[in-house]
Amino acid sequence: MPERYHVHVVPTTPRFHRVGKYGNVDWREDCSRCSNCVKLRCLYNVYRSEAAYNRDPDAPVVTLDECKACLSCVQGCTKGLLSVSINPGYLDMGDEYWKSDILLTTWNQADSGKIPVSGAGYRGKFYGYGFDSIWTDMSEIVRPTRDGIHGREYISTSVDIGPKPMRLRFAADGALLTPSSSIIEIPLPVILDVPAWPVECPQLAEARVMAAQRLGTLAVVPVEECAELDAALLPSVAPLFGEAAGAGDLDGAGALLDAVPMVQFSDGPLVAEAARKVSQDHPSVVVAVRTLLTPASAGRIVELAKAGARVFEVCADQHGRERLDDGRPGRHIKDALRSIHGRLVDAGIRDEVTIIVSGGVALAEHMAKAIICGADAVALDTPPLIALGCRVCRDKSRCCSPNACPCDIAEVEPGYAAQRIVNLMGAWHSQLLEVLGAMGIREARRLRGETGRAIFMEDIEKEAFGDLCRVSEEQVRS
Amino acid sequence: MTDWEQEHVERKVQPAPDRYRNALGKYKIDRLAACAGCGRCAQVCKYGVHIKPKGYTFTLRPQDQYCVGPECAECGESCINQCPNHALVMRRNPSVDCMGDPRWSSDLILATWHMAATGHVPPDHLEYRRGESSGGFDRLVFSFETEDDDAAATPTPAAHDVDLSLDLNRRGDGRPQVHIDGPVYGGGMSFGSVSIHTILAKARAAAAWNTFTCTGEGGYHDRLRPYDDHVITQVATGLFGVREETVQRVRIVEFKYAQGAKPGLGGHLLGDKNTPPVARMREAVAGNALFSPFPFHSVYSVEDHKKHVDWIKEMNPDCLVSVKVSTPTDVDMVAVGSFYAGAHIVHLDGSYGGTGAAPDIAKKNIAMPIEYAIPKVHKFLVAEGIRDQITLIASGGIRTAWDALKAIALGADGVVIGTAEMIALGCVRCACCESGRGCPRGIATTDPELMQQMSLEWATQRLINLQNAWREQMVEVLARLGMSSIRELRGRHDLLCYIDIDADADAGEPAAVAVEAAP
Numbered sequence: 001m002p003e004r005y006h007v008h009v010v011p012t013t014p015r016f017h018r019v020g021k022y023g024n025v026d027w028r029e030d031c032s033r034c035s036n037c038v039k040l041r042c043l044y045n046v047y048r049s050e051a052a053y054n055r056d057p058d059a060p061v062v063t064l065d066e067c068k069a070c071l072s073c074v075q076g077c078t079k080g081l082l083s084v085s086i087n088p089g090y091l092d093m094g095d096e097y098w099k100s101d102i103l104l105t106t107w108n109q110a111d112s113g114k115i116p117v118s119g120a121g122y123r124g125k126f127y128g129y130g131f132d133s134i135w136t137d138m139s140e141i142v143r144p145t146r147d148g149i150h151g152r153e154y155i156s157t158s159v160d161i162g163p164k165p166m167r168l169r170f171a172a173d174g175a176l177l178t179p180s181s182s183i184i185e186i187p188l189p190v191i192l193d194v195p196a197w198p199v200e201c202p203q204l205a206e207a208r209v210m211a212a213q214r215l216g217t218l219a220v221v222p223v224e225e226c227a228e229l230d231a232a233l234l235p236s237v238a239p240l241f242g243e244a245a246g247a248g249d250l251d252g253a254g255a256l257l258d259a260v261p262m263v264q265f266s267d268g269p270l271v272a273e274a275a276r277k278v279s280q281d282h283p284s285v286v287v288a289v290r291t292l293l294t295p296a297s298a299g300r301i302v303e304l305a306k307a308g309a310r311v312f313e314v315c316a317d318q319h320g321r322e323r324l325d326d327g328r329p330g331r332h333i334k335d336a337l338r339s340i341h342g343r344l345v346d347a348g349i350r351d352e353v354t355i356i357v358s359g360g361v362a363l364a365e366h367m368a369k370a371i372i373c374g375a376d377a378v379a380l381d382t383p384p385l386i387a388l389g390c391r392v393c394r395d396k397s398r399c400c401s402p403n404a405c406p407c408d409i410a411e412v413e414p415g416y417a418a419q420r421i422v423n424l425m426g427a428w429h430s431q432l433l434e435v436l437g438a439m440g441i442r443e444a445r446r447l448r449g450e451t452g453r454a455i456f457m458e459d460i461e462k463e464a465f466g467d468l469c470r471v472s473e474e475q476v477r478s
Numbered sequence: 479m480t481d482w483e484q485e486h487v488e489r490k491v492q493p494a495p496d497r498y499r500n501a502l503g504k505y506k507i508d509r510l511a512a513c514a515g516c517g518r519c520a521q522v523c524k525y526g527v528h529i530k531p532k533g534y535t536f537t538l539r540p541q542d543q544y545c546v547g548p549e550c551a552e553c554g555e556s557c558i559n560q561c562p563n564h565a566l567v568m569r570r571n572p573s574v575d576c577m578g579d580p581r582w583s584s585d586l587i588l589a590t591w592h593m594a595a596t597g598h599v600p601p602d603h604l605e606y607r608r609g610e611s612s613g614g615f616d617r618l619v620f621s622f623e624t625e626d627d628d629a630a631a632t633p634t635p636a637a638h639d640v641d642l643s644l645d646l647n648r649r650g651d652g653r654p655q656v657h658i659d660g661p662v663y664g665g666g667m668s669f670g671s672v673s674i675h676t677i678l679a680k681a682r683a684a685a686a687w688n689t690f691t692c693t694g695e696g697g698y699h700d701r702l703r704p705y706d707d708h709v710i711t712q713v714a715t716g717l718f719g720v721r722e723e724t725v726q727r728v729r730i731v732e733f734k735y736a737q738g739a740k741p742g743l744g745g746h747l748l749g750d751k752n753t754p755p756v757a758r759m760r761e762a763v764a765g766n767a768l769f770s771p772f773p774f775h776s777v778y779s780v781e782d783h784k785k786h787v788d789w790i791k792e793m794n795p796d797c798l799v800s801v802k803v804s805t806p807t808d809v810d811m812v813a814v815g816s817f818y819a820g821a822h823i824v825h826l827d828g829s830y831g832g833t834g835a836a837p838d839i840a841k842k843n844i845a846m847p848i849e850y851a852i853p854k855v856h857k858f859l860v861a862e863g864i865r866d867q868i869t870l871i872a873s874g875g876i877r878t879a880w881d882a883l884k885a886i887a888l889g890a891d892g893v894v895i896g897t898a899e900m901i902a903l904g905c906v907r908c909a910c911c912e913s914g915r916g917c918p919r920g921i922a923t924t925d926p927e928l929m930q931q932m933s934l935e936w937a938t939q940r941l942i943n944l945q946n947a948w949r950e951q952m953v954e955v956l957a958r959l960g961m962s963s964i965r966e967l968r969g970r971h972d973l974l975c976y977i978d979i980d981a982d983a984d985a986g987e988p989a990a991v992a993v994e995a996a997p
Contacts, residue, residue: 070918075498085572119911123579126613138742438742
């Protein structure tokens with residue numbers, strides 16, 4: 001029985017009032033001042049908290065915040081003066097991939113560390129882009145039981161990063177020939193990646209590493225920023241060397257490499273040489289190659305694996321897609337991962353290498369689905385930022401600099417920020433358990449590449465509706 | 479069989495208007511200060527939006543829930559154009575945009591409200607047949623809805639000749655036949671997840687239409703006893719409130735293996751809603767969150783499942799057994815297994831179905847939507863040669879009469895509805911059923927104050943009306959198809975068409991990202 005993994009979540013209040021989804025629009029003209037105002041009976045006290053600042057200037061203004069749009073006030077007002085509308089500021093947040101609903105649920109999870117639970121059924125589109133066209137399987141009658149989620153039967157979410165030799169080789173005299181290798185077991189299939197765009201916040205790296213340490217995982221930190229970190233944090237750091245880093249650049253980093261468990265090199269002509277040198281001088285350090293996700297990634301990974309590399313992080317764009325040579329986006333990672341996984345299986349080396357994917361993993365379900373599609377683990381670039389209040393407005397204004405960021409990320413206190421990230425990961429952990437429990441799978445390692453335990457929209461659409469006659473929307477009578 | 483005196487509920491359709499002071503409409507009419515109270519608008523409006531009672535100086539506040547919108551407003555005879563002082567303005571009601579979601583669009587909600595209020599088909603300015611989810615039922619249409627179809631060629635039976643009824647026992651195993659008057663019955667909602675008024679209203683409407691409602695897993699409330707003949711009692715994994723005596727008093731017993739909204743996860747009642755009466759019924763401690771386990775701890779194979787079914791059949795020799803399962807990839811095998819274990823009804827609950835509380839990740843991602851599961855199971859049962867010996871019931875996302883008809887055309891015998899009934903009672907899909915005091919509109923709550931917002935008589939009438947409106951639509955469609963019975967429609971997927979939408983635009987693929995950072 002492995003030691004049970006537990007994420008220590010602590011409810012943490014956000015630093016700023018969030019952008020709420022609904023606004024109470026109030027026509028005060030014509031109000032009859034009836035003493036029976038529906039606003040007093042709001043179940044969520046929205047109107048009273050909205051007005052609290054009238055009595056106390058320091059009270060927070062929570063307009064456009066907690067309204068749930070139950071419409072009781074709209075329908076109950078004596079003169080029908082009230083309306084509710086969707087807050088346009090809410091719709092403006094994020095972009096087509098990082099939707100405002102994703103931001104809101106991420107904020108809630110970072111506040112509470114709890115899995116989001118709500119009433120009523122699913123409320124979205126039938127299927128959507130990317131991960132939204134995959135459903136995971138469930139099983140009517142298998143173990144582990146639901147109680148496993150609550151403690152009786154343990155579901156492991158651990159995965160391994162590092163070279164995994166399939167067999168040991170011995171010399172005639174019995175001496176072990178296979179070089180000893182170290183594997184990093186992380187208790188959650190997540191590492192914390194560098195942000196996907198430049199964020200001017202000197203203490204962000206520290207916050208990410210602190211969170212990684214509390215979670216038992218790793219944070220990727222550019223090697224230039226590692227010098228600032230406390231030595232006690234280094235066992236949770238994976239320094240990142242740029243693609244220009246050759247073996248020569250490693251000489252000065254000897255002390256750092258002695259302290260860290262993993263190092264990442266950006267893919268480039270010098271990567272093989274640098275990797276070899278690290279393996280030689282620091283055999284306990286896991287070497288990972290970080291490569292951009294392109295249609296050629298599968299081939300490149302097989303090529304590097306034949307040259308001895310064993311751990312890869314493939315980086316999709318911010319919307320989880322391949323980057324084509326002409327700059328256009330390619331396939332989503334759900335498809336790209338399946339082809340990488342398939343190529344590695346064909347090459348007979350899938351179990352020896354570790355694939356980490358980054359970019360486009362926005363929700364806990366994306367983590368589970370990326371693993372089903374063939375990743376061993378995911379690297380999170382943007383969700384930790386959202387946990388700190390980020391609204392993913394990066395390309396609409398120059399907000400990622402001090403004084404411009406609406407949630408003032410530059411001023412965040414590292415310990416507080418780390419707890420928000422830990423809370424988010426605690427909620428993700430619980431959600432991964434729900435998915436694994438429903439499928440009857442006891443450990444995250446066995447989820448990898450299990451495409452048979454998922455339902456892919458393209459396949460099931462064909463199976464269910466393939467024999468129906470097709471019409472265009474114009475042909476349907478209104 | 480029940481020894482309790484059964485109450486007769488009259489099948490009478492009568493108006494049951496919105497219970498709030500201000501009914502919501504798709505459009506809003508603003509009357510500006512320039513209004514002189516001439517009453518011209520009340521003369522021209524055909525829909526009853528403007529009323530000027532005799533002797534009044536001013537017209538009443540517009541009843542904008544009846545307004546049919548731009549089509550009327552733009553014509554010369556509309557109130558807007560006829561007003562001598564240009565004091566009327568029509569716009570889309572912003573509050574309506576806050577209601578609903580792609581699956582349950584605000585139009586579907588308003589249309590369901592209309593059906594529950596009047597008992598009849600909604601007006602044309604509300605889309606009452608399909609939602610906006612761009613998939614599943616929302617992309618299926620009957621061929622007569624398309625321009626290609628020459629509907630006039632088919633003979634149309636008179637509406638009164640169309641038979642909607644269904645026999646639920648098709649095994650021929652000597653157990654009594656259970657006949658329902660329409661292919662729709664009510665889904666399980668436990669005492670605790672919804673209020674007693676909601677439960678009783680569902681049961682009374684079921685009695686009126688000679689169909690069924692289901693207790694859910696929260697136990698069998700004593701106030702349901704006058705409707706025993708129309709109640710399905712559920713044996714779920716938590717066995718809350720299940721007693722030999724409750725199993726013996728009903729005509730159908732349902733095993734709940736899984737629920738579509740949270741497949742593989744078991745039931746979940748948050749502590750806030752576990753009030754003392756709920757706890758008493760469930761034989762639990764008030765204030766504690768109640769989880770029912772998953773799966774049945776006594777069932778790990780189809781043989782175990784048969785043992786379960788036999789256990790119920792032994793306890794109640796006159797009941798039918800229904801097996802409610804979710805929709806995994808092997809749902810077809812599950813259905814066949816249930817048949818061989820002796821079930822009369824296989825009830826498939828699709829993954830987009832309703833719930834009082836479920837993790838968001840489960841509602842969206844786990845197991846397949848019902849639209850995929852029905853043809854899969856139907857075709858498999860046909861291939862096995864047992865299709866006509868079992869009743870296949872579909873639920874989990876059946877929102878409208880049209881969804882029900884499409885589900886039947888895809889291969890189900892009948893459907894179970896849940897959310898549609900909640901909508902009829904005034905639900906706006908705000909998704910706040912799960913915690914705190916529960917539903918702010920007094921439907922899915924156990925709070926003694928909130929549940930008083932809705933009277934039992936009103937709620938019963940709304941559900942009776944809804945059933946009537948659905949029946950009208952089903953009869954109309956079947957007549958249109960030249961069918962005299964709902965049973966003829968089953969599995970006729972050749973009558974359905976699939977709407978092709980531009981695949982990329984539909985999937986919502988995002989455009990290129992402007993800012994890219996090197997990794």
